[in-house]
Amino acid sequence: MFVRMIAKAFLRQWKKMLMIAFTIALGSSLATAMLSVMMDVEDKMNQELKAYGANITVVPKSTSVISDLYDVGDENISGNYLKEDELGKIKTIFWAFNIVDYTPFISTQVSLDSGNTATLTGTWFNHHMDLPTGEALDAGIASLRSWWTVDGEWLDEQSDGSSECAMVGSSLAKKEGLSAGDMIHVTGSKEEKNLKVVGVFDSGGEEDDLIYVTVDTAQALGGLEGKIDSIEVSALTTPDNELAQKAARDPSSLSVSQYETWYCTAYVSSICYQIEEVVTDSVASAVRQVADSEGQILNKTELLMILITILSMVGAALGICNLVTASVMERSQEIGLMKAIGAHNPAITGLVLTEVLCTALIGGVIGFYAGIGFAQIIGHSVFSASIQIRPMVVPVVAVLVGLVTLIGSIPAIRMLLNLRPTEVLHGR
Numbered sequence: 001m002f003v004r005m006i007a008k009a010f011l012r013q014w015k016k017m018l019m020i021a022f023t024i025a026l027g028s029s030l031a032t033a034m035l036s037v038m039m040d041v042e043d044k045m046n047q048e049l050k051a052y053g054a055n056i057t058v059v060p061k062s063t064s065v066i067s068d069l070y071d072v073g074d075e076n077i078s079g080n081y082l083k084e085d086e087l088g089k090i091k092t093i094f095w096a097f098n099i100v101d102y103t104p105f106i107s108t109q110v111s112l113d114s115g116n117t118a119t120l121t122g123t124w125f126n127h128h129m130d131l132p133t134g135e136a137l138d139a140g141i142a143s144l145r146s147w148w149t150v151d152g153e154w155l156d157e158q159s160d161g162s163s164e165c166a167m168v169g170s171s172l173a174k175k176e177g178l179s180a181g182d183m184i185h186v187t188g189s190k191e192e193k194n195l196k197v198v199g200v201f202d203s204g205g206e207e208d209d210l211i212y213v214t215v216d217t218a219q220a221l222g223g224l225e226g227k228i229d230s231i232e233v234s235a236l237t238t239p240d241n242e243l244a245q246k247a248a249r250d251p252s253s254l255s256v257s258q259y260e261t262w263y264c265t266a267y268v269s270s271i272c273y274q275i276e277e278v279v280t281d282s283v284a285s286a287v288r289q290v291a292d293s294e295g296q297i298l299n300k301t302e303l304l305m306i307l308i309t310i311l312s313m314v315g316a317a318l319g320i321c322n323l324v325t326a327s328v329m330e331r332s333q334e335i336g337l338m339k340a341i342g343a344h345n346p347a348i349t350g351l352v353l354t355e356v357l358c359t360a361l362i363g364g365v366i367g368f369y370a371g372i373g374f375a376q377i378i379g380h381s382v383f384s385a386s387i388q389i390r391p392m393v394v395p396v397v398a399v400l401v402g403l404v405t406l407i408g409s410i411p412a413i414r415m416l417l418n419l420r421p422t423e424v425l426h427g428r
Contacts (some may be wrong), residue, residue, distance in 0.1 A: 016330075017359045020323050024363030025370065027316025028401050031309045032371025032393060037378050038305040039390045041298070054102070054144055054232035056272055058082070058284045081106075081227035084215070086279050090233065091131050093274035098266050101139045102233040103127070106215055108222030110186040114176055120166075120186060120211040122218025125157040141212070144234060145203065152180025152199030155212070163217045166195040169208035173200045186211070188221030233275065233284070237268040239298050244269050313404050320408030324356055328412045345417050352416060356409050357402075364401040368394070 060080040087104055090096075103124040110120045124140035131137055142154050155165050166186075168178055178184060182197045195213065202208060219225045240248075247254055247262045248269035254262060262270050272284035338348055372389055379387035 016323055016327050017355070020320060020356065020359045021363035021366070023316050023319035023323065024360045024401060024405065025367035027312045027319075027404060028364045028367030028397055029371040029374060030312035031400055032368050032397050033374035033378060034305040034309045034312075035393050035396060036372065036375040036387050036389050038302050039392065040379075040387045041301055041305070054234045055237065055268060055287050056233035056235055056275070056284055057287060058231035058233060058275055058279060058282050059229070061281045061283050081224070081229060082231065082282055083280060084219075084226050084228050087228075087231070088129060088131050088137075089278035090231070090275055091135070091137060093271070093278055094263070095235070095266050095271050095274060098236040098271065100234050100236060101143050102231055103139060103141050103144055104215060104228040104231050106218045106222075106224055106228045108188055108218055108224060110188045110211070110221060112176060112187075113185045116176070118172055118186075118211055119209070120188070120213060120218055120221060122213050122215040124215065125155045125162075125212075127157055144232060145201075149202040150199045151201075152197070155198050155214070157214055163214055164193070164195060165198045165213070166217075167199045167201055167212040168197050169210050169212075170200055170202040171208035172211065173197075184211075186221065188223075190223035191221050193217065193221060231279075233271075235268070235271050236266060237271065238266045240267055240269070243267075247273075309400075313400055317404045317408040320356070320360075320405060321411050324352070324409050324412035325415060328352065328416050348416060349413055352413065353406075353409060356405055360401055360405040364398065367401075368397055371397075 060082055062080045082104075084104065087102075090102055091099055093099070104122075106122045107119055108122075109117055111117055125142050126138060127140045129137045129139075140157065150167075151170075152167075155167050156162060166184065168176075168184070173179065176184070178197050178200065180197055180199055184195050184197055186193055186195060195211075195217075201212075215228070219227065238244075243254075243258060243262055244265075244267035247258075247267070251259065251262070251273060263273075264270075268286040272286060275284040276282050339345075375387040375389065379385055
């Protein structure tokens with residue numbers, strides 16, 4: 001009898017039930033899309049933000065101490081170096097897969113034929129390296145400085161003769177009258193070389209006064225074989241919280257459980273700590289402007305998506321409230337008759353709620369799959385990548401749909417409970 005009454009209610013009021021299902025489907029689709037993107041946005045946003053440079057710098061410990069004591073930049077300190085043969089160890093730390101790119105730097109002063117001096121910096125461009133783990137790495141400044149405007153082309157480190165090539169900053173090129181294709185003679189403390197300018201870059205910063213060459217070339221000119229000044233690392237990180245800030249100040253102050261949580265979470269401070277463990281006498285520190293900006297952008301993006309989800313659920317609840325209330329009003333005589341012949345309020349309430357929840361289930365399932373489609377559209381249009389649907393989304397959306405349906409039905413249930421059979425049956 002119960003099932004038959006529900007079936008007849010669906011047949012008689014199919015238009016209202018269809019509207020309830022549509023309202024739920026719309027709300028659940030938005031919730032599914034926003035929650036799916038929110039749970040996957042951290043990696044996607046991190047990947048996008050990596051285009052704006054490194055978020056970790058690694059320097060020799062002695063350089064860091066002098067810099068802190070006398071407030072001078074690392075570029076003004078010489079004689080302190082890291083070991084080039086330890087560069088591969090960075091990809092052996094616990095969060096190795098979060099290290100998306102890194103490149104070393106080694107600088108030396110050179111003299112030009114014009115009589116001027118310039119800073120020549122060796123770095124990776126599109127460096128290929130076989131790692132101790134058996135994996136291969138392709139990294140370099142070409143991806144870490146993707147916003148540079150280059151007149152000519154990037155130095156190709158994999159081509160023959162790359163050690164005889166250079167890239168020149170726009171300010172220095174203007175001063176020396178250089179352009180792509182020209183030759184430049186440089187004299188270092190140990191050697192001198194004729195270098196072909198393959199590209200003139202505009203960085204918009206102090207780097208426009210530099211000459212960039214391969215690491216081997218810079219080391220040979222300055223007699224610095226096997227040495228590097230610093231390393232820039234681009235890593236996918238988790239926004240800092242109170243635990244990360246406490247660990248950044250003093251990891252030894254953490255309890256065992258706090259230390260394990262911090263060490264096994266991709267905070268920028270824990271990645272820095274792990275880099276220091278594998279690179280001898282080094283200090284790794286976050287580029288705070290970049291790291292903080294990443295955290296703020298991620299937090300604000302997640303907050304926006306949570307607000308959209310809440311608003312979509314509130315809208316669905318209001319829609320359900322109106323539709324269910326209208327349905328109860330339309331069926332007031334039927335409900336009054338049921339009460340007159342002995343039906344109790346809990347039984348009638350259960351009947352109405354079952355009808356609404358069955359409709360919500362249908363709308364929720366349709367909305368969930370529609371939301372997955374919306375999430376993929378967002379992923380491909382914003383990040384040019386698909387959004388991974390996390391299993392957690394399913395129960396969260398199910399609970400939200402259930403809560404919204406029940407909350408939206410409360411005014412109608414209150415009206416139902418207050419119906420008096422004598423009044424409704426007499427048309428009052």
